Amino acid sequence: MFGLTLVPGLLVFLMLFGLFWKAKAILAVKPIGRLLLSSAWRPSRGEFGLLPFLAGTLAVTVVAMVIAVPISLLTAIYLSEYAPRRLRPIARPVVDLLAGLPSVVFGVWGVLMVVPLVEKLARLFHTYSSGYSILAGGIVLAIMVFPTIIHVAVEVFSSISQELRDAALSLGATKWETVKKVVLRKSGQGIVAAVVLGLSRAFGETMAVLMVVGNIPRVPHSIFDAGYPLPALLANNYGEMMSVPLYDSALMLAALVLLLVVLFFNSLARVILVRAERRAM
Amino acid sequence: MKGNGRQANDQGRGGGQWRRRRAEEGLFRVLMVLSLLVVVGCLTLIVATIIWKGLPALKLSMITQTPKGGYYLGKEGGILNAILGSLYLAGGATFLALLLGLPIVLYLNVYARRFSRLAGFVRFSFDVLWGVPSIVYGAFGFLLMVFFGLRTSLLAGIITVALLELPIMSRAMDEVIRLVPRDLTEASFSLGATRLETAFKVVVRQSLPGILTAVLIAFGRGIGDAASVLFTAGFTDRVPTSLLQPAATLPLAIFFQLGTPFPEVRERAYASAAVLTILILIISLVSRALVRRYTRHTIR
Numbered sequence: 387m388f389g390l391t392l393v394p395g396l397l398v399f400l401m402l403f404g405l406f407w408k409a410k411a412i413l414a415v416k417p418i419g420r421l422l423l424s425s426a427w428r429p430s431r432g433e434f435g436l437l438p439f440l441a442g443t444l445a446v447t448v449v450a451m452v453i454a455v456p457i458s459l460l461t462a463i464y465l466s467e468y469a470p471r472r473l474r475p476i477a478r479p480v481v482d483l484l485a486g487l488p489s490v491v492f493g494v495w496g497v498l499m500v501v502p503l504v505e506k507l508a509r510l511f512h513t514y515s516s517g518y519s520i521l522a523g524g525i526v527l528a529i530m531v532f533p534t535i536i537h538v539a540v541e542v543f544s545s546i547s548q549e550l551r552d553a554a555l556s557l558g559a560t561k562w563e564t565v566k567k568v569v570l571r572k573s574g575q576g577i578v579a580a581v582v583l584g585l586s587r588a589f590g591e592t593m594a595v596l597m598v599v600g601n602i603p604r605v606p607h608s609i610f611d612a613g614y615p616l617p618a619l620l621a622n623n624y625g626e627m628m629s630v631p632l633y634d635s636a637l638m639l640a641a642l643v644l645l646l647v648v649l650f651f652n653s654l655a656r657v658i659l660v661r662a663e664r665r666a667m
Numbered sequence: 668m669k670g671n672g673r674q675a676n677d678q679g680r681g682g683g684q685w686r687r688r689r690a691e692e693g694l695f696r697v698l699m700v701l702s703l704l705v706v707v708g709c710l711t712l713i714v715a716t717i718i719w720k721g722l723p724a725l726k727l728s729m730i731t732q733t734p735k736g737g738y739y740l741g742k743e744g745g746i747l748n749a750i751l752g753s754l755y756l757a758g759g760a761t762f763l764a765l766l767l768g769l770p771i772v773l774y775l776n777v778y779a780r781r782f783s784r785l786a787g788f789v790r791f792s793f794d795v796l797w798g799v800p801s802i803v804y805g806a807f808g809f810l811l812m813v814f815f816g817l818r819t820s821l822l823a824g825i826i827t828v829a830l831l832e833l834p835i836m837s838r839a840m841d842e843v844i845r846l847v848p849r850d851l852t853e854a855s856f857s858l859g860a861t862r863l864e865t866a867f868k869v870v871v872r873q874s875l876p877g878i879l880t881a882v883l884i885a886f887g888r889g890i891g892d893a894a895s896v897l898f899t900a901g902f903t904d905r906v907p908t909s910l911l912q913p914a915a916t917l918p919l920a921i922f923f924q925l926g927t928p929f930p931e932v933r934e935r936a937y938a939s940a941a942v943l944t945i946l947i948l949i950i951s952l953v954s955r956a957l958v959r960r961y962t963r964h965t966i967r
Contacts, residue, residue: 387774391785393767394792394837397830401803404810457702464699477703479955484710486884486947488891490918494925494940495713498720529709536706562692583798590800592894593922617802617894624809624898641806645799652798656791 401645408638415632421639427603434636436643441605442520442613446595447588449524449609454531454588455581461532462539462580467565485533493597496526501598508610515610518600523613526594531584538583542576542662543569576662579655586651590644592617616640714944721941724934730942734904739927746939749920751906755821756896756914757889760828761836764885767829768837769871769878776844777852777866790841796834802894804831809898822910824900828889836885843877844870876958883954887947893918917943 412421412434424435465477504525505517515521546569554564570577600612601622620637627634732745771789779786808827817823847870855865871878893916901913902923917939924936 387770387778390767390770391774391789393771394789394796394834397833398792398795401799401807404807405803408810457705460695460699460702461706464703468696468699479951480707480710483948483951484706486887486891486951487710487713488893488918488943488947490891490893490921491713491717491940491944491947494921494937495716497925498716498937499712529713532706532709560688560692562695563688586798590798590802592800592802593918597922597925617800620802620806621894621897624805638806638810641803645803648798648800648803649795652795653791656794660791
């Protein structure tokens with residue numbers, strides 16, 4: 387049993403080590419700076435610039451967070467501060483269910499509803515878009531990260547002692563003022579952690595985004611352009627990666643970059659949450 | 668609330684400021700309710716759209732037959748291979764993850780001292796692993812596969828998905844096992860039970876509903892995940908009969924069917940998505956029912 391407890395930690399290191407070991411082949415030939423900052427992606431000619439994919443991932447993630455953060459936080463505040471008691475046991479399963487839906491289902495829904503919607507929206511702004519775009523990816527992603535942010539935020543809010551709220555209310559503050567000046571201020575760091583966790587979730591999501599984002603390896607210039615996020619690159623090319631020299635190494639480097647970014651965000655969020663929990667005790 | 672600590676006077680000093688405070692309150696109340704409606708509405712909209720688009724295309728033959736020749740061009744057949752493949756894969760992976768995860772979680776809660784460094788580190792690792800995207804598990808599973816000389820197969824898929832499920836299941840189990848009252852384990856120790864007996868006969872029994880939910884959550888994730896099996900489980904039109912054969916999975920079947928240019932096949936993708944969604948809904952309902960049923964055995 388004791389031996390087994392070392393498995394999770396070991397797994398993290400094995401993943402890092404394994405991907406790095408595979409990515410070494412391409413890192414030995416090309417400087418890391420050129421790989422990350424070049425936008426030339428022509429595997430058959432040995433050019434593996436990851437910039438379009440990094441930009442694609444960043445763009446979808448930013449759009450998703452802009453949509454998801456206010457909506458999730460307001461929902462979380464409502465559920466923890468305002469909602470009548472009867473509503474709470476209903477709200478939780480709904481959020482859980484949203485978290486449990488497979489990403490392919492989100493993708494199919496995105497193709498059916500979000501893509502046509504974005505196409506119409508683009509016409510409204512007098513630009514052309516096929517609908518398969520950064521915006522479509524961002525919208526689908528936003529819905530997928532709702533549950534993550536809501537869950538963590540509700541937990542953070544509920545760890546604040548009721549006495550603080552009562553004190554504010556007894557001084558004549560309105561409910562919203564209590565939320566703004568007591569609950570939100572007291573849980574600032576926890577909110578950051580909730581957002582960061584949502585962010586890292588969005589960063590690595592693959593199938594749903596892949597299905598609606600267009601997959602054109604160019605740096606996108608508007609949210610109506612198609613993009614090509616890093617996870618989609620991995621998912622689309624696993625089949626041919628063994629046939630071109632260095633291709634598999636380049637893809638494993640992409641996976642390594644993804645893992646490093648997500649590990650950084652996750653560790654950051656967890657450290658913040660653990661600290662906040664300790665302070666609350 | 669611009670004035671510092673003069674709240675008591677606000678109402679006395681003309682309604683202006685008070686009215687503004689009330690307006691702000693009202694505005695945010697409306698925004699919050701709207702946000703909640705958006706979240707709930709999205710879920711309803713997604714499930715409704717998938718079922719509404721999928722059910723008309725769903726025929727009995729789709730879930731009872733494997734693909735016949737030319738299925739992906741719109742000919743006869745069904746997706747039984749993918750449904751069974753997904754069930755095998757998620758079943759195997761969930762079993763493996765439970766085999767690994769339950770001892771770890773029990774160790775953390777029964778054997779390790781409170782606030783031990785090791786327990787903190789393991790929980791931290793689980794948290795971090797929970798956030799690792801499934802495509803990275805896929806890439807890692809692929810590396811393992813190459814390292815051990817396996818080909819794309821049910822086994823490789825099971826191992827990869829088990830790794831993906833491990834943190835999801837363990838975190839959920841840890842959350843409920845943590846809630847087992849300390850008095851209960853101490854009472855068990857005082858009666859002369861060993862730690863192992865206490866772990867399985869008291870702690871597991873006490874938190875059985877939670878453990879079941881954790882297992883079902885992980886199972887649902889295993890069925891629904893596509894990115895991790897893309898590299899490792901392969902795809903085939905036949906139902907796998909051994910662990911070393913490749914296996915089709917439902918999410919990938921949806922993905923591939925949606926990628927074809929034929930409208931009939933795309934319709935089938937919607938139908939397959941409806942099947943997957945219904946499966947997930949059933950799992951979620953079953954887990955709720957089980958929790959209610961098995962809560963009877965716990966001591967409060």
